[in-house]
Amino acid sequence: MSQPALKVIDGGQKDRRARLRELYETYGGSVYERCRYLLKDSTQAEDAMQEVFARALAHADGFRGEASPLTWLMKITTHHCLNQLRAERAPWRRWFERDAAARPEGDRGEQALETRELVRALLSRVDPETQAAVVHYWVGEMTLEEVAAVLGRSVPTVRKRLERFAALTNEELRVS
Amino acid sequence: MSAHLSEWTLRRLHVGELPGAEALAAQAHVSACQECREVMRGFSEAQARFEAEVPFERFAAGVERKAAPRRHGMWVAVAATVLLVVAVRPLLSSPPSPANRLKGNGAAAELRIGGEGSEQRTVMPGTTEALAPGERVRLGYTPGPHRYVLAVSVDETGAVSPLYPEEGTSLPVEEGAGTHWLPDSLVFTGAGLERVVVLLSEAPLEVEAVRAAARRAFEASGQEVGAMPPLGAGGEETHWLLRKP
Numbered sequence: 085m086s087q088p089a090l091k092v093i094d095g096g097q098k099d100r101r102a103r104l105r106e107l108y109e110t111y112g113g114s115v116y117e118r119c120r121y122l123l124k125d126s127t128q129a130e131d132a133m134q135e136v137f138a139r140a141l142a143h144a145d146g147f148r149g150e151a152s153p154l155t156w157l158m159k160i161t162t163h164h165c166l167n168q169l170r171a172e173r174a175p176w177r178r179w180f181e182r183d184a185a186a187r188p189e190g191d192r193g194e195q196a197l198e199t200r201e202l203v204r205a206l207l208s209r210v211d212p213e214t215q216a217a218v219v220h221y222w223v224g225e226m227t228l229e230e231v232a233a234v235l236g237r238s239v240p241t242v243r244k245r246l247e248r249f250a251a252l253t254n255e256e257l258r259v260s
Numbered sequence: 261m262s263a264h265l266s267e268w269t270l271r272r273l274h275v276g277e278l279p280g281a282e283a284l285a286a287q288a289h290v291s292a293c294q295e296c297r298e299v300m301r302g303f304s305e306a307q308a309r310f311e312a313e314v315p316f317e318r319f320a321a322g323v324e325r326k327a328a329p330r331r332h333g334m335w336v337a338v339a340a341t342v343l344l345v346v347a348v349r350p351l352l353s354s355p356p357s358p359a360n361r362l363k364g365n366g367a368a369a370e371l372r373i374g375g376e377g378s379e380q381r382t383v384m385p386g387t388t389e390a391l392a393p394g395e396r397v398r399l400g401y402t403p404g405p406h407r408y409v410l411a412v413s414v415d416e417t418g419a420v421s422p423l424y425p426e427e428g429t430s431l432p433v434e435e436g437a438g439t440h441w442l443p444d445s446l447v448f449t450g451a452g453l454e455r456v457v458v459l460l461s462e463a464p465l466e467v468e469a470v471r472a473a474a475r476r477a478f479e480a481s482g483q484e485v486g487a488m489p490p491l492g493a494g495g496e497e498t499h500w501l502l503r504k505p
Binding site: 226 | 266267268271272275276277303306307308309310311313314316319320322323324325326327416417419450451452482483484
């Protein structure tokens with residue numbers, strides 16, 4: 085039996101502060117990591133993270149019906165950060181110049197770190213939706229089906245976009 | 261990697277939202293797999309680093325600050341009075357575009373954009389218009405045979421913001437001929453697309469019912485706010501798409 089997906093958000097009897105603390109303790113690290121990975125700047129990452137959780141608070145119904153609040157949050161986080169990068173005047177140039185010491189997401193060892201660096205280096209060369217798919221797939225390690233569900237696209241469409249991205253990497257990345 | 265659980269699965273396990281059977285299987289794998297245990301430990305460490313770097317009090321204060329304007333999907337611009345005097349007065353004397361008319365019954369809805377130093381412009385329904393930084397939006401209507409008006413917006417994440425009114429049921433239309441402007445101007449926060457919908461109706465509509473209809477339309481579009489079908493919540497609808505700066 086699945087756990088109640090809405091426990092964090094839909095706590096009508098809990099006060100707002102308690103809900104915030106639960107969000108902070110359960111999802112804060114994941115959301116902040118994704119913001120750090122994409123924005124590379126701790127101040128901007130914190131700002132973006134606050135925006136994401138503000139949306140979670142303000143639109144609690146966005147969580148209702150979601151089997152996975154984490155998926156909802158990571159979708160909003162990725163979308164928001166990629167939008168923010170696009171909104172800057174010289175986003176990608178600045179992006180590459182930023183804090184080289186930004187912690188990569190996850191901890192799967194050297195190979196995963198290399199994958200994430202490769203993704204980071206090539207992300208600017210694809211369209212926004214492919215960027216989101218790439219981050220969810222190679223950084224968040226979602227399955228093709230999960231990425232398709234998050235983006236509201238079919239699996240073949242997502243696969244095609246990811247394969248197009250993988251082609252940029254001289255086959256260092258593969259879509260399985 | 262096939263021998264291990266994906267990082268995404270482990271992350272869901274870590275936050276406690278994997279369904280029961282899946283969670284049990286994942287737990288069993290993790291207890292026997294050192295590499296996956298390391299990944300799980302990495303999540304705990306990342307959470308600890310986060311909590312050390314961003315204390316809860318600062319987190320909560322920042323989130324509350326950002327949640328305040330978004331709670332209603334917009335803020336009423338501080339400079340609304342200026343806009344009313346300087347910018348909106350010409351709106352009252354300019355007739356709505358014929359293209360905005362609904363079903364030829366005299367009803368119409370209008371969306372006008374204005375900002376300091378920029379010329380006002382009317383956005384044709386069904387089109388996408390880019391907003392420049394600081395630009396505000398004003399909504400107007402000619403009621404025709406309708407007695408009630410309601411407006412909502414939907415952002416790219418599917419979040420529905422009731423604009424007029426923020427809760428309850430549709431507002432009664434103003435008496436008299438010509439275009440009536442809804443109070444204050446709107447500044448949409450965030451980035452990306454925002455769909456604005458005005459509904460003119462003969463009977464009052466429940467804000468919550470319209471919100472639910474908007475969510476359904478968003479889902480029906482494959483979560484593409486730019487491709488949403490009519491809400492079907494009752495009344496005559498006018499849609500515009502705005503691209504926020």
